[in-house]
Amino acid sequence: MSIILKILILGGTSFLGPHLIQELQQHGHEVTIFTRGNQNSKFSNIEALYGDRDGNLEALENRCWDAIIDTSGHIPRLVRDSSKLLKNSTKHYTFISTIGVYKDFDTQKIDEKYPVAKLEDENSEEITEKNYGALKASCENIIQSHFPDRCLIIRPGLIVGPLDPTNRFSYWPKRIKRGGEILSPGSPTQLLQFIDVRDLAKWIVTMIEKQAIGVYNATGPANPMSFVELLQECQSISNCESTFTWVSEDFLIEQQIQDWVELPLWLSYKRNMPGFLNVSIEKSIQAGLTLRPVSETIKAILDQDEDGNDKNQIGINPEKERIILNQWNEISKK
DSSP, X not given: OOOOOEEEEESOSSTHHHHHHHHHHHTTOEEEEEEOSSSOOSOSSOEEEEOBTTTBOGGGTTOOBSEEEESOOOOHHHHHHHHHHHTTSBSOEEEEOOGGGBSOOOSSSOOTTSOBXXXXXXXXXXXXXXXXXXXXXXXXXXXXXXXXXXXXXXEEOOEESTTOSSOTXXXXXXXXXXXXXXXXXXXXXXXXXXXXXXXXXXXXXXHHHTTOOEEEEEOOOSSOEEHHHHHHHHHHHHTOOEEEEEEOHHHHHHTTOOBTTTBTTOOOGGGOOTTTTOOOOHHHHHTTOOOOOHHHHHXXXXXXXXXXXXXXXXXXXXXXXXXXHHHHHHHHHO
């Protein structure tokens, strides 16, 4: 019989949080969440504490848990405040960081020993695309100093799957399901990395139960997947008539198409990040991370969309897509 743990989640109401709660409850653990109360939890039988990491931590005082999972730490000052309060309140601390902590992505297969980014301004608290990774790296250092020999740092890549509020991955299954000619960016052979949120949550809970410590990159799939292979898998599952037109990066840049946002998963060569979607996950695989077939993730996304639960739209406007394709096709004829 497994030991029942009392676990506090800092955050827990969006995306990864609900999946962690579900996995923890399936293992029989007792869950407490600490949130601002802006979003209602969909779960019963959990304790909800209300406050704010920015100056309202009273609800956490004089409490103890077997483990803490920090899903909401982004600002070093706030992570330092909560760490000071909780350093004697738990045997194990898990921090959800990001693959983006590394100082650059000039090389392929970056592992956990690669240098991390540093803040240009130590007092900076504005979260931007440029300093997000450096902020998270600073938070990691704070947690490691307050919870030495009892902290687990998880660095996920792009998290995808049910309840994803960003639609960065979901755009492609949904777009391909609409059928027709599909604007496909850059090179068909570009490698992609992402992890199903359910696989991530399951593995995190297992690592907590083992009281594992250290730093781990956490992404997938288990075997390298190219852009065209992903789109073909979406096409197969959606069973809709569609064709892929691969448009050069130079042309897309000339037309001011925004990578990663208008065409998710595409990172322009101008970003100079060739290794961002090809980091090493060998350490996590050895530690028991298992990854479901991509087809299961795609199907779950399409099923969710059919239920009408996803209202967040990202990706290129259909009319704009048609115009770009017409322009590209005209050029290609010459």
